[in-house]
Amino acid sequence: APTSNRSGGGSLSFSSGRSQTTAEHPQSREAASANLWAVYVSEAEKYDKRLVESWKRDMEGILIFAGLFSASLTAFIIESYQTLTPDSGDATVLLLNRISQQLAASNNGTPFAIPMETSFRTPATSVVCNTLWFLSLGLSLTCALVATLVEQWGRNFLHRTEMHSAPIIRARIFSYLYYGLKRFKMQAVVEIIPLLLHTSLFLFFAGLIPFLIPISTTLAGVTAALLAILATIYLVLTALPAAYPDCPYRTPLSSSLWNIIQAYQYLKCQWLHRMEAAHYLSQRLASKSMMEVMTKNATDPSGERSRRDLNALTWTVNALADETELEPLIDAIPDAIWGPHGRRLVHDFQIQSLVTHPRADLSGRIARLFSSCETGLLSPDLERHRRISCYKALWAIGSLAQ
Structure with missing residues (x-):
């Protein structure tokens, strides 16, 4: 997606050096500035369309993956949730066994003692497995829902900017809606969606471990090792962009980790009473993002x-x-x-x-x-x-x- 923004900075005030003897109609003034605003509309339209198109492509890929993953996860849940309740087949076998023992005892003339019924206890592994998998399914479906909403919000944004033909009206609508995107953190919502899907995937792998323990501890151990390797790789991919701004690998948590590191350095400087360094880092934390640091490293003479x-x-x-x-x-x-x-x-x-x-x-x-x-x-x-x-x-x- 485009990483730059088209926010204007500051406010300007102008005063006329001569008095107007005749009042000009507002519509005439707006018509005279139509060419000026048409330039803004052209640039804003290209930027916003690229932004919305990038969101749309991301959401389409996420929807496809979330749909396939949810279908596969549902098949596992159908098998696993049955372990949460007593098996009716086991109860039938137990009842037939008692009837057989009672008939054999009556034929032999020996007394038959009714055994104590044991209450069903849900295995702890089943509870853990189903909890993780139902959470995974819920996050996957939530991810699909939010991705669908983002596509709808993007189409609605473009539709509302194209409802009028007058350049000055379109320009003001573009600006109004764009600052609405920034105000309500639309980009943050878009970045959260992959994080939901990644969390859902890790919960699924974590649920495989208790699911396989009653079947085979060897398989459960192999799955646990695979999960540990994947988690380690994910953490490394998350941390690499914070240490190396030119690193192409990143995860939805990379930006958050960057902010945490900057905040930690700022607090550390304050604790060491290094006020000048703390002031510098506070300004850096407020104004420098990972993208800005990457741009600075790429363009500074060296x-x-x-x-x-x-x-x-x-x-x-x-x-x-x-x-x-x-x-x-x-x-x-x-x-x-x-x-x-x-x-x-x-x-x-x-x-x-x-x-x-x-x-x-x-x-x-x-x-x-x-x-x-x-x-x-x-x-x-x-x-x-x-x-x-x-x-x-x-x-x-x-x-x-x-």
């Missing part, structure tokens, strides 16, 4: 960033196998090295590395691009543009040695 930039450009040069695809990159080289006020030094390392790197061989690619002008397959305008691009790129690269 040796790692320079190496990443070089790898990205090297991959780009290798990926552009066709001359037509390579030409826009060659066009961009002079602007990366020279600006309107002189040399730009920020990209010198990357450009020089592309020239000397054996895999990129930028100078050789430019030479082959220039040679393609001799094939006679290009129009005069395109041939002239390609020659000029190659000349400019070679001149800019040559200026790096100065």
